Amino acid sequence: MSERVHTLWWSDRALLPEDDAARPLIPYGNGRSGGDCCVAPGGGTRLDTRGLDRLRHFDPVRGRVACEAGTRLGDLLDFLVPRGWMLPVLPGSRRVTVGGAVAGDVHGANHPTAGGFGAWVRHLELLRGDGRRWFCSAFENPDLFRATVGGLGLTGVIVWVELELKAVRGPFLTRETVACSDLADALRLIRAGGERWEYLQAHVDVTVRGRRLGRGLVSRGQHAGPGRHPPPPWETQRQVTITPQVNLMRPWVGRLYHRLHHRPQPAGSVHYRAFFFAADCWENWTRLYGPDGLLHYHGLVPEDQAVAGLGEILDRLAASGLAAAPGRLRRFGPNRTGGLLSFARPGFGLAVDLPNRGRATLDLLGELDRVVVAAGGTVEPGRDRRLDPAAFAAFFPQWDAMQPYRDPAFASAFWRRVAGGIS
């Protein structure tokens, strides 16, 4: 049975479908997860929150903003940055909604110091399947709050959120990129850079093995003060307009990209859109993976396992001949929000996109799962489409602590798959 869609407008008056036949329900932000956590299972209803896009309140003195949950992060920044405020945690796409950022407890390149997006939520309002509204914060209904932050929409629909902001002196950041010769070098540069730089991540070549395993570029940035800066980039709308019949993201494309683009750059000024949202410059870029699309994988291993664990993952990726686009390496700190399904914990995470080649890709990801389990790490659930109950339980042994808070009217295709039928 196909998914139904129910659109929510106006946070104060939003109503859920009452018809039992329309259930289960699952909130939909803007689908940027690419996972099936925002897909309603068999005949259920997707609650489209994109109509909930109004600003409710802005406090320019204390640095607080309250907005409806379907507000896109980019639109919120367009309002905040000229007023001297910034969101303290940003994922790599400005098209993510505030509700999706809370429900995924999304992370940026500053996780060790800033935590996840949820760490900056002061209050939120949750609409449950029985029509009741719950005001949640770290102090009010704190258990429901912890289950909702990073809770992948399973506790109800977030209708509005109040966020704490970070003061900035303008829209620009100072950025520099330095080459890393291998994985150990990348880890060392990221660790050492934390003393001075706020945002740190590496893009590593996933097509090479041996001595060059983990080679790439470490990019580091911090907010800049007023001064002379280049003009802001246009809102980019370059489109991949056709879906090629075959996957164009081949290892040789990745190596060519590495050769052409991976050059260190001295410190320079960059607009926040180009700094945080480079991936948005192409709309529909996932089409390059052909009609079968891609699978996203993000494995995180503890600090002391980073060289061995991530080294093995990179080696298997290169040996598979499937991986092409550079992998993103970030350092993580503790899970400050306590979100029950938030995956962050101290360590290093490697995120990669792989072409969906059916069994070959699934087998490779199964191998990577085993490496991550052996290293005592975890896999990000929010962008997943294929974890099975055993793997999910290995990564989230406490997963059934969600059950008392999960709304019985809510379930996603993801939850049906990983919770082993308990839904």
Ligand SMILES: Cc1cc2nc3c(=O)[nH]c(=O)nc-3n(C[C@H](O)[C@H](O)[C@H](O)COP(=O)(O)OP(=O)(O)OC[C@H]3O[C@@H](n4cnc5c(N)ncnc54)[C@H](O)[C@@H]3O)c2cc1C
């Ligand atoms: C180019 C790109 C770069 C990215 N970079 C990063 C990154 O750096 N760090 C990172 O953490 N993630 C990153 N992501 C992933 C993305 O930030 C998360 O998957 C995010 O949760 C997607 O938000 P969305 O609004 O599109 O929600 P959707 O994808 O529609 O939904 C995601 C989950 O949130 C739930 N949800 C959505 N809205 C609500 C609501 N109002 N109430 C309750 N639940 C809700 C859904 O049910 C679902 O479980 C990136 C994605 C892209 C496309």
